[in-house]
Amino acid sequence: MSGALYFDDIQVGDRFESQPCTMSMDEILDFASKYDPQPFHLDEETARESIFGGLVASGWHTAAVTMRLLISSNPFAGGLIGSAVEIRWERPTRPGDDISVFTEVIERRPHRSRTDRGVIVIRAETRNGDGEVLQSLISRFLIERRSFDLASSARSSGSAL
């Protein structure tokens, strides 16, 4: 499929797989120092004594990288606009992990009030190089409808709609 995917193009059961991304120690430390400055995300020695037995990435960092991988692997029209998510962190993400995101569309419905968008719900598993699930995400996204795109084009060409 070339070009962007509209709500109209998406079916329950559709699957997407991202490219892998290596979680570098530098990026883990950078994210944690800004947003989740806890010892088990910042200091190897302290982390060894922690519940994790070693330095691990912030779960929010895993979630943020998952978002980047979702965007690059799911070219939805109008972008990925999330309104609600559920996250489970099943295992910690560790420095050097090659993570990929495996997505499946599990629900698809018109929006309650907006005629220009549909709602899809995806389940996305973020896995390490051994296929172990690090994070499970269920996310609801607003996706542009093809019909809206035509109306939108009409508006931007000068219609006073």
Next chain:
Amino acid sequence: MSGALYFDDIQVGDRFESQPCTMSMDEILDFASKYDPQPFHLDEETARESIFGGLVASGWHTAAVTMRLLISSNPFAGGLIGSAVEIRWERPTRPGDDISVFTEVIERRPHRSRTDRGVIVIRAETRNGDGEVLQSLISRFLIERRSFDLASSARSSGSAL
């Protein structure tokens, strides 16, 4: 209360309020370029034509800053280790918004298998300077029990436990 809070110290109904934090345009662009590179998070002009009517922060950025504010306002023993969260983004976060996090403990129970940790569930609202809720978060955390801290001290003093 001075010092860290243990599971044993926490009650359902306990409330915490963070300091405010200003969401700067620079930080919004930096986060979005790394983790959520979509036009409505990166380019003011394109964002004006988007569903948001202007540039907005990535929801994941709001979530990450919420985590930082949670850490600085809730001094739990052993840190904040999340295992599962639900997030709703109620309103977009915009450049210049002063955000604060208002937290309430809504559940508290022993851990199913670990005797060294308890589980607490919090509801955290991230609000802008006008008191509008930008994000609602429900999060489960593992919190150290005071009794475990004593056992841990025994171990690190040389016990072969």
